[in-house]
């Protein structure tokens with residue numbers, strides 16, 4: 630079994646808002662699948678539907694190639710929002726309640742294992758209310774993996790955390806993925822998705838704009854930074870060359886995009902043929918942010 634999740638034509642509206650319009654995605658085993666989109670693009674609605682909390686108006690979804698959610702529930706760990714643990718209970722006692730709700734066996738062994746996993750075993754006797762936000766989030770992940778699910782679904786897992794907390798959650802997620810688990814993670818933080826995910830779906834206004842591996846999304850074109858003694862003349866010249874697109878002007882040069890197969894030497898030649906000689910030309914690594922901004926501005 631390789632397909633962990635597929636959706637087909639998922640739709641959801643709230644009065645006049647089309648939160649989700651015809652969503653089709655597919656997640657394979659072992660992927661860290663990022664659902665990326667600006668605020669209001671439909672990420673939480675998508676996860677809510679996949680976890681059975683929100684009912685879609687139309688469409689279907691299929692977990693583990695065997696259908697409806699209920700029979701698969703134990704195999705999906707979820708973190709949808711900052712969880713409500715009991716403030717006056719410690720980490721172990723909070724997880725005992727979760728284990729009982731989920732009718733799990735070998736509770737003590739499981740709890741020790743997950744608390745060690747999220748680096749909270751030393752703090753197991755600390756009351757939840759005394760935890761930092763990062764520790765609370767780690768306890769939530771411990772709770773989500775308590776039943777040892779095949780898939781972990783996370784909605785904005787680093788929201789509100791400081792840089793150290795973000796780094797801890799990121800390395801925890803990457804380590805869980807290394808154990809062969811599949812992770813689906815919604816975020817509006819590009820850097821987050823870029824550092825963690827193997828695959829990305831970009832949503833805008835409830836529609837899937839693009840889906841693919843990080844490399845596929847980032848390497849469709851190459852970004853170069855160029856300059857000349859007269860930047861204005863260079864800008865005019867670029868406007869005349871159809872194979873070169875202007876990305877933006879910066880203080881120290883002009884960012885252009887060209888087809889991935891176009892070499893820097895070819896770019897130099899195209900511009901020289903117009904009588905302009907470059908005094909700088911460097912490949913500017915494209916990151917997900919530039920891809921994302923280009924895609925959502927289309």
Ligand SMILES: Nc1ncnc2c1ncn2[C@@H]1O[C@H](COP(=O)(O)OP(=O)(O)OP(=O)(O)O)[C@@H](O)[C@H]1O
Nearest residue numbers: 643646648666667668669670671672673674675817
């Ligand atoms: N219960 C609701 N009632 C009315 N409108 C809603 C409701 N839930 C979501 N929406 C609207 O549906 C759209 C998609 O919302 P959703 O929360 O899924 O987006 P999101 O990408 O998760 O955004 P964010 O990053 O802000 O959480 C938004 O326009 C939102 O205002």
